[in-house]
Amino acid sequence: MVLRSPKEIQEIKRRLLEHYAQAKTELRYKNLYELLVAVMLSAQCTDKRVNQITPALFERYPTIEDLAKADVEDVKELIKSCSFFNNKAKNLVAAAKMVLERYQGKIPTDEKELIKLPGVGQKTAHVVLIEYLNKNLMAVDTHVFRVAHRLGLSDAKTPQKVEEDLVQAFQTDLAAIHQAMVLFGRYICTAKNPKCDQCFLYDLCNWEGKKRGEPKSE
Template sequence: MSRRRRAECSLRALRDVIPAPETELRYEDHWQLLVAVVLSAQCTDARVNQVTPSLFERFPTVQDMAESTSEEVFPLIQSISYPNNKSKHLVGAANLLVDEFEGVVPASVDDLVRLPGVGRKTAQVVASVAFNVPTLAVDTHVFRVANRIGLVTERATTPDKVERQLKRLLDREEWGEAHHLLILHGRYTCTARSPKCTSCAAAACCQYKERLDRLPDPRSGLDIRKGLYFCATRNHYFDEPDCVTDRAGVDQISCPRCGSMNVFLSKTGQSTKQVKDYRV
């Protein structure tokens, strides 16, 4: 299946099961959205939503935050990752907004990245969610899901490369929606450690699932007393495996005698072959 077909098929499937593809961060205006997105770096949205109500109550506007100090902000966000830096960034961003943008959050990514604590990804999320600017920020979920489904090529080894390939693949109008669909799918279904492939709406168009389905079936009748591993190419047991890197760049257990990767665990009968994963 081509990448374009995979994209059409998977986005259609995800739209059916994710009727409201939008951020899960809670906010009431553009400033609060910016604060929430800054806080969400290396942190879960659920955790951010726990701390922002009291933060916004104490500092309801950008002017209030600009008049505060990082020492005052810190206790309110200390359960978030990197509270030290983030409290400094929030006060710094508020000051810059008041000094140079009349206290208004700008819509352009170029202006947003000038704010302390606002990298390109944060800026893209704010621009997209607040102002409908067509962007497609790639976070850990988007990176993993896009790779697993096969929306990008093997050369897309960094978030920037994934972003460029996705933008070429999808129509501009789809970028924002695709960003949220892939994030929410990655957060709840295509999770890093144990993707729920058997109940996944996008399984029919997923490259990772295709590869899983092509793994050899388990073998029965293996005898662990003869060795920990069984080479099905030479039909013999062994205890000390070799390791080879396959064409996809995955380290695979191999037979020390013939180099075959057609190896099974004697205890379970399961193939030792691994499918390339894309956790970052």
């Protein structure tokens, strides 16, 4: 359930879009293939870690055709510093094979098709489509989940329900808001020690853990 008034929601939206006008993912990629792989690796893993892993992975497997022919054990070795690397390696190779066999080597950009790839759930698909095509979609990672709760944009218990609340609240500019909420959660409204003194949403935050009496800067 969304706990804020329409006016408050519009103001939160306005400030998020203003402060993160050009926000993009911090994952490094050169094309849709690299983006998909990076997003698949980023589940339960930091972008920083993924960015350390992908240069060697893309050097060894520069295209989806190369990855489809890869030995899973070799991929595991290359991504072993990533959480759930066993499953991720299997899924990466299986997804690449499916793209070749079912989609003539072209990664689908239709959500219904994208989620058919092994290891690609709705969240991964949304992140890819938000980043690559600026689609009006929301994706809820740990940062978006936390920020949504602290700002009273959702009281839901699951990422899927939080996503529904955010879509209902904001309706448009969802891709840009997603990117903004990720960066806001990563650098300002952090899980521990949120930087309330630097928060441009300070006056709109009713979260009980907010650090009171800090100067706000809009």
